[in-house]
Amino acid sequence: MSAFSPLAPLPAEVRPRVIGWFEEQARDLPWRRPECTPWGVMVSEVMLQQTPVSRVLPRWEEWMRRWPTPTATADAPASEILTVWDRLGYPRRALRLQAAAQAMVERHADEVPTTVEQLRALPGVGEYTAAAVASFAFGQPEVVVDTNIRRVHARVFSGAALPGKTYTAAQRKLAHELMPETAHDQGREACAWNASVMELGALICTAKSPQCAICPVADLCAWVAAGSPPPTEEQQTKGQAWAGTDRQVRGAIMAELRRGEPVPRGTLLESLPLSEASSEQRLRCLESLLRDHLAEEYDGRVALPGVL
DNA sequence: AAATCGGGGGC
DNA sequence: GCCCCAGATTT
Numbered sequence: 621m622s623a624f625s626p627l628a629p630l631p632a633e634v635r636p637r638v639i640g641w642f643e644e645q646a647r648d649l650p651w652r653r654p655e656c657t658p659w660g661v662m663v664s665e666v667m668l669q670q671t672p673v674s675r676v677l678p679r680w681e682e683w684m685r686r687w688p689t690p691t692a693t694a695d696a697p698a699s700e701i702l703t704v705w706d707r708l709g710y711p712r713r714a715l716r717l718q719a720a721a722q723a724m725v726e727r728h729a730d731e732v733p734t735t736v737e738q739l740r741a742l743p744g745v746g747e748y749t750a751a752a753v754a755s756f757a758f759g760q761p762e763v764v765v766d767t768n769i770r771r772v773h774a775r776v777f778s779g780a781a782l783p784g785k786t787y788t789a790a791q792r793k794l795a796h797e798l799m800p801e802t803a804h805d806q807g808r809e810a811c812a813w814n815a816s817v818m819e820l821g822a823l824i825c826t827a828k829s830p831q832c833a834i835c836p837v838a839d840l841c842a843w844v845a846a847g848s849p850p851p852t853e854e855q856q857t858k859g860q861a862w863a864g865t866d867r868q869v870r871g872a873i874m875a876e877l878r879r880g881e882p883v884p885r886g887t888l889l890e891s892l893p894l895s896e897a898s899s900e901q902r903l904r905c906l907e908s909l910l911r912d913h914l915a916e917e918y919d920g921r922v923a924l925p926g927v928l
Numbered sequence: 929a930a931a932t933c934g935g936g937g938g939c
Numbered sequence: 940g941c942c943c944c945a946g947a948t949t950t
Contacts, residue, residue, distance in 0.1 A: 668945040675936070675944090709934030713947085746947045756945095766945045786929075818945065827943060828939075859942055862935080871934050912933095 628777050629840035631798050635813055641836040642816035645823070649673065650680065651756075652815075658732035658757035660684055665749045665756075666717045671708050673822070679708055691730045693721035699924035702914065703878050711874055711914055716744030734758045755814045761807030764814040765795045768821025773798065775825060779842035782827070782855035869897050869905040870914075877915055882923035 624630070650656060651664035663683055667676040682704055687693040693701075698715065705714035720742040724730060732753065733739055739750035751762040765787065773794055774783035783791065800809040824831045832838045832848070843849075862868055872892045876883060883891075889902045906922070909915040918928040 665945065670933090670944060670946055671935080672937080672944045707935060709936085710946090712933070716947085744947065748946060752945065764945085767943090768945070822945080857942075859940095860933095865933095867932080867934055874934085 624777065627779070627845055628842045629837070631777075631800075634776060634837050634840055635800060635809070637836045637840070638816045638820055639809070639812045642812065642819050646815070646819050647673075647823070650677070650684075657688070658753070659688070659690055661757035662720070662732050662753050663717065665752050666713055666720075666744055667708055669713060669749070670710060675708060679704065679706060687721075689730060690721040690724040690732070693718055694725045698913075698926045702874070702924050703880070706878070707875070709871075712912055713744055715913060719743040720745060732757060734760070736760075736762055752814075755811045759807060759811055761799065761802040761810030762814075763792075763795050763799055764818070765792070766818060766821075768818045768825075769795070769814075771827060772817050772821045772825045775830075775843035776837055776841045779846045780855065781843060781849055781851040782857075784855050785857060864896060866901065866905050866908070869894060869901055870909055872897075873902075873906060873909055874914060877922065877924050880924075880927075882921040882928060884921050885917065888922050 736750045751764045754760040754762045770783040774780040916925045
C-alpha cells in the first residue's frame with residue numbers, strides 16, 4: 621500500500637527537481653561553504669533556532685572570528701558570550717552553546733561529535749539540530765525536519781496550506797518515507813534533499829506568500845492541484861504576544877546589562893524603557909534572569925555573569 | 929500537549 | 940499591528 625494519495629506526486633519525481641533547483645539557486649551562506657568546520661555548522665544551527673538568516677549572518681561571522689573552535693568558546697567569559705550574541709534573542713541559547721562547547725572539550729576531544737545520539741546529549745541540541753549537524757556537517761543521511769521542511773511536505777505531498785503547530789507522528793513518518801535511498805551514494809543525495817527542501821521552504825514555498833510561479837515543483841504540488849486553499853483555523857498560528865510580556869522585560873534588562881557596566885539593582889529596575897511594566901513584573905524578571913545565570917548580582921549591583 | 933523563552937523585519 | 944523565523948526545555 622502506497623503512503624501517498626493518488627493525487628500526491630511521487631518523491632522520485634519531486635526530488636531531482638528540488639535538488640536541481642538548489643544547485644542553481646541556493647544562497648551562498650558561509651556555513652555551507654566547503655571550508656566551514658563542523659563547529660561552524662553547529663554554531664549556525666543553534667543561532668538559527670527561531671532566528672532568521674539575515675540576523676544570524678553578522679553574529680555568526682563575529683562568533684567564528686573570535687571563537688573558531690569549541691575550546692575557544694568554552695574558555696570565553698560568559699559576559700562576552702552574551703555580548704557577542706547581542707540581540708539574536710533567547711540568550712539562554714548562547715549559554716547552552718557554550719555549555720555544549722565545554723562538553724565537546726571534555727567528552728569529545730574538542731571535536732563536534734558525529735552521531736545523533738552524541739549530538740542530542742549536548743545542551744541546547746534537540747531532534748532537529750542533532751539531525752541537521754549530522755547531515756550538513758558530516759554527510760550523514762539523517763532525517764532533518766524544520767519548520768520549512770514541514771511546510772513544503774504539507775503542501776507538495778499532503779495538499780495542505782500549512783502543517784499545523786505540532787509535529788505529529790504522521791508527519792515524521794512522511795519525512796522518513798520521502799528520504800532518498802542511501803545505498804548507492806552513502807547518503808549524498810539524502811543530505812542534498814535535506815538542504816534543498818529547507819531552502820525551497822525558505823525562498824519559494826514561504827509561509828505567507830509562496831512564489832508558486834517560480835517553484836520547480838508547482839506542477840506536481842498537491843496544494844496547487846487542490847486550488848491553493850487557505851489555511852484552516854486548525855492550522856493558524858496563534859500569534860505570540862510580545863508587548864507587556866516577561867520576555868520583553870527580560871530582553872530590556874539584558875539590553876541594559878550588555879552595555880557592560882554593572883548597575884545598582886534599584887537603578888536597573890527603575891530605568892527600564894518600559895513605562896507600563898509594573899515593579900512586580902520587573903522584579904520577577906530580574907530574579908528569573910539571575911536564576912537562569914544570564915545575570916549575576918553582587919553587593920547590590922547587577923551585571924552579566926562573571927564581571928563582578 | 930501546552931507554556932515559556934527574544935527580537936526584528938516584512939507586509 | 941500582526942505574523943513569522945534552520946527550536947529546545949520545562950511543566
